[in-house]
Amino acid sequence: MVWIEAVCQQRHYPWPGRLRNAPAAKWLAQHITGLALCDDAQDAADEITDAHKRVLRVIDRPAFRQYQGQCEICQGDLYGYRDADKITCAQCSEVIRKDVNDRRLANQLEDKLCTANELVVVIADRFGATIKPKTVHDLAYRKTNPILVRGSTYDEQKLYRAGDVFAELRKRKVIA
Numbered sequence: 001m002v003w004i005e006a007v008c009q010q011r012h013y014p015w016p017g018r019l020r021n022a023p024a025a026k027w028l029a030q031h032i033t034g035l036a037l038c039d040d041a042q043d044a045a046d047e048i049t050d051a052h053k054r055v056l057r058v059i060d061r062p063a064f065r066q067y068q069g070q071c072e073i074c075q076g077d078l079y080g081y082r083d084a085d086k087i088t089c090a091q092c093s094e095v096i097r098k099d100v101n102d103r104r105l106a107n108q109l110e111d112k113l114c115t116a117n118e119l120v121v122v123i124a125d126r127f128g129a130t131i132k133p134k135t136v137h138d139l140a141y142r143k144t145n146p147i148l149v150r151g152s153t154y155d156e157q158k159l160y161r162a163g164d165v166f167a168e169l170r171k172r173k174v175i176a
């Protein structure tokens, strides 16, 4: 830790040697006055606060929180509780209304190109409906108003626009 070195040099403390994170944090806590008296104490405070925040971000990801897409402000990953009204971006602290974010994600999803297998998973996840990959392929084989195949993956799986498939399944009352 750079800051232990700075404190030892500037305050003439004995160098404790290379420490792992926990003992290093303990050493700094015990020598906090020495650290505060260092020329660049403010930088130390900023860096340590930042390191602390980064650690919190890593551990503060329990299973109850779900990925909520990317923050529109800073592009950071958003995590939120399913039944919360608001999501706070861990990176830029922007507070986002969850219903607004849900609609934004739903719109993004509509435009995604997916394979039939991916759509089976997405539809189960979002709408709680069980379909087969064949159901999706069949929508593209119909004589009248078939949905369009929008491309294919490198391994030749057909790609469909998720919104096209949702719309057809809604017409058939498979999903709400």
Ligand SMILES: [Zn+2]
Residues within 6 Å of the ligand: 071, 072, 073, 074, 075, 076, 089, 090, 091, 092, 093, 094
């Ligand atoms: Zn953000």
